[in-house]
Amino acid sequence: MKKLLIKLFSKAGYQIINKSKINFSVSNFQYELITTYANYAPWLQDAAFQNTYSRIKDNTLVDLYRCYELWELTGEIHALNNSVSFLEVGVWKGGTAGIISKRLALLNSAAPFYLADTFTGIVKASEKDDFYNGGEHADTTFETVETLMKDMYGNYKILTGIFPNETAHHIDHNEKFGLCHIDVDVYQSAKDIVDWIWDRLIIGGMIIFDDYGFHTTTGVTIYVNEMKNMSDRVVIYNLNGHAIIIKIK
Ligand SMILES: C[S@@+](CC[C@H](N)C(=O)[O-])C[C@H]1O[C@@H](n2cnc3c(N)ncnc32)[C@H](O)[C@@H]1O
Numbered sequence: 271m272k273k274l275l276i277k278l279f280s281k282a283g284y285q286i287i288n289k290s291k292i293n294f295s296v297s298n299f300q301y302e303l304i305t306t307y308a309n310y311a312p313w314l315q316d317a318a319f320q321n322t323y324s325r326i327k328d329n330t331l332v333d334l335y336r337c338y339e340l341w342e343l344t345g346e347i348h349a350l351n352n353s354v355s356f357l358e359v360g361v362w363k364g365g366t367a368g369i370i371s372k373r374l375a376l377l378n379s380a381a382p383f384y385l386a387d388t389f390t391g392i393v394k395a396s397e398k399d400d401f402y403n404g405g406e407h408a409d410t411t412f413e414t415v416e417t418l419m420k421d422m423y424g425n426y427k428i429l430t431g432i433f434p435n436e437t438a439h440h441i442d443h444n445e446k447f448g449l450c451h452i453d454v455d456v457y458q459s460a461k462d463i464v465d466w467i468w469d470r471l472i473i474g475g476m477i478i479f480d481d482y483g484f485h486t487t488t489g490v491t492i493y494v495n496e497m498k499n500m501s502d503r504v505v506i507y508n509l510n511g512h513a514i515i516i517k518i519k
Pocket residue numbers: 329330331332359360361362363364365366367386387388389390391392393406407408410431432433434453454455459
């Protein structure tokens with residue numbers, strides 16, 4: 271009977287969700303499936319975004335909403351300063367890097383974009399990370415990313431190895447950054463990247479954490495929460511899962 275009802279509702283275009291089954295805790299954090307009443311959906315009218323998303327969607331673990339936010343914030347940073355550099359750490363098969371790249375290309379930007387990945391998976395997992403041990407997401411290659419990027423943007427550089435420890439020396443000491451997308455899943459990697467970029471980030475520049483709002487990436491939630499109430503930054507939890515840090519001084 272239950273199955274029949276679910277099937278009937280689904281055919282009629284409704285989705286039945288049992289909220290009691292998706293309300294739980296991990297470590298000290300509470301979780302439930304977030305559904306909001308907002309319904310303004312500009313991505314549906316944005317042909318360039320739709321084309322780009324369909325090109326990269328098989329190369330990403332990131333959903334359409336977070337991809338659209340990266341697309342939009344790339345435009346915002348370009349408008350703020352059209353020569354500052356961009357950095358993504360945690361590229362995997364290149365999907366989110368493709369989104370940022372294509373937006374830069376369509377804005378006729380020539381800003382340097384650095385794409386950092388170990389290509390051997392997650393590193394620096396610790397007791398703060400409930401679901402990661404190290405080595406996850408190793409199912410990608412430099413060539414996979416290079417193939418995607420060739421169609422997307424001219425001024426990119428792929429950095430292979432642990433960032434910042436093994437690869438940050440490839441970036442000029444004085445280079446300034448406008449946007450840093452961090453998608454590394456664990457506490458210590460996330461912290462080391464922020465420690466490296468903070469003094470290089472312009473005022474108004476942003477750090478976007480892919481992993482803040484998910485029970486599988488508790489270390490990143492712990493780390494972002496440590497930054498709350500610091501006077502030099504604003505921390506925003508966008509309910510799509512992103513945390514956005516804006517440097518204000
Ligand atoms: C979840 S995946 C990234 C997903 C990707 N942004 C997408 O579009 O689906 C996480 C990636 O982070 C990389 N990674 C984790 N810590 C790193 C570090 N400190 N330096 C470089 N790469 C790192 C892993 O190798 C892995 O490919």
